[in-house]
Amino acid sequence: MEELAYVEGEFVPLKEARVSVTDRGFVFADGVYEVIAVYHGRAFRLDEHLARLAASANAIHLLLPVDHGQLENIIKTGLGQSGFQEAQVYLQATRGAAPRSHAFPSEVKSNLVVTFRPLHPVSDEIRKKGVAVITTEEIRWNRCDIKSIALLPNVLAKQKAIEEDAFEAIWVTTEGIVYEGAASNLFMVRDGEVCTPPKSGKILSGITREVVLQCARDLALPVSETPLRIEEVLKADEVFLTSTTMEVLGVVKMDGRAVGEGMVGPITLQLNEALRKEIGR
Numbered sequence: 029m030e031e032l033a034y035v036e037g038e039f040v041p042l043k044e045a046r047v048s049v050t051d052r053g054f055v056f057a058d059g060v061y062e063v064i065a066v067y068h069g070r071a072f073r074l075d076e077h078l079a080r081l082a083a084s085a086n087a088i089h090l091l092l093p094v095d096h097g098q099l100e101n102i103i104k105t106g107l108g109q110s111g112f113q114e115a116q117v118y119l120q121a122t123r124g125a126a127p128r129s130h131a132f133p134s135e136v137k138s139n140l141v142v143t144f145r146p147l148h149p150v151s152d153e154i155r156k157k158g159v160a161v162i163t164t165e166e167i168r169w170n171r172c173d174i175k176s177i178a179l180l181p182n183v184l185a186k187q188k189a190i191e192e193d194a195f196e197a198i199w200v201t202t203e204g205i206v207y208e209g210a211a212s213n214l215f216m217v218r219d220g221e222v223c224t225p226p227k228s229g230k231i232l233s234g235i236t237r238e239v240v241l242q243c244a245r246d247l248a249l250p251v252s253e254t255p256l257r258i259e260e261v262l263k264a265d266e267v268f269l270t271s272t273t274m275e276v277l278g279v280v281k282m283d284g285r286a287v288g289e290g291m292v293g294p295i296t297l298q299l300n301e302a303l304r305k306e307i308g309r
């Protein structure tokens with residue numbers, strides 16, 4: 029098994045993969061990306077991820093160099109060549125190499141890179157115990173629905189969380205509105221109702237978020253997608269995060285205070301199990 033990259037139309041060992049230092053992804057973070065989990069050799073919710081990549085590219089007026097079918101083939105071939113059954117596929121499309129000037133180059137040749145690496149799921153121990161999170165002031169832009177590679181606020185927030193012995197940082201505005209995590213969507217459970225902030229330019233519409241909302245509906249749990257305030261989240265019975273790599277991950281501490289009973293809650297466990305079933309289908 030080998031870590032691989034698809035770059036300039038070819039598969040090469042990841043260590044040997046190179047892009048130009050003039051690539052606008054490197055110079056301006058002018059690009060978009062996706063992270064896809066592969067279980068038992070199959071990419072989970074591939075169509076949804078490719079559709080979101082196309083929507084992100086469209087939102088920044090970037091023409092992807094390949095279409096949906098070609099991307100599927102690249103992923104299938106890369107997975108086959110890498111030999112990984114459990115993998116993390118990272119796709120990044122940038123506005124390509126060009127002299128440094130903010131406006132789009134007159135001749136754009138967008139650059140697609142895909143990497144194939146082993147999946148590193150959250151350990152069973154962490155999943156069982158749940159994680160601590162911190163809140164941090166929302167400093168991002170109003171197009172968080174675009175999966176942009178410009179992630180400096182997220183990088184700084186996650187680093188702050190790690191330095192404070194927490195797993196994730198949660199964006200909260202100065203008005204007390206809670207949006208999501210640095211790399212995850214946020215849910216809370218209140219009196220049996222599963223609540224998460226609505227889709228908007230302030231959150232990335234997570235693929236896992238959608239699957240978990242559907243799982244909740246299938247389990248006949250009441251669901252609400254309405255703005256959340258930090259006071260409500262701090263008083264919630266349960267809080268959990270969702271993402272492709274975290275799946276459904278219970279939050280047991282927020283800014284040093286216990287969430288609910290201070291343990292991963294029953295609805296979190298139920299939804300994690302439902303998501304695992306979807307993955308296993």
Ligand SMILES: Cc1ncc(COP(=O)(O)O)c(C=O)c1O
Pocket residue numbers: 063208209210211212213231232233234235236237270271272273
């Ligand atoms: C800011 C942000 N929100 C939410 C998510 C979750 O999205 P998904 O479930 O599609 O992985 C991510 C994933 O990286 C993210 O970076």
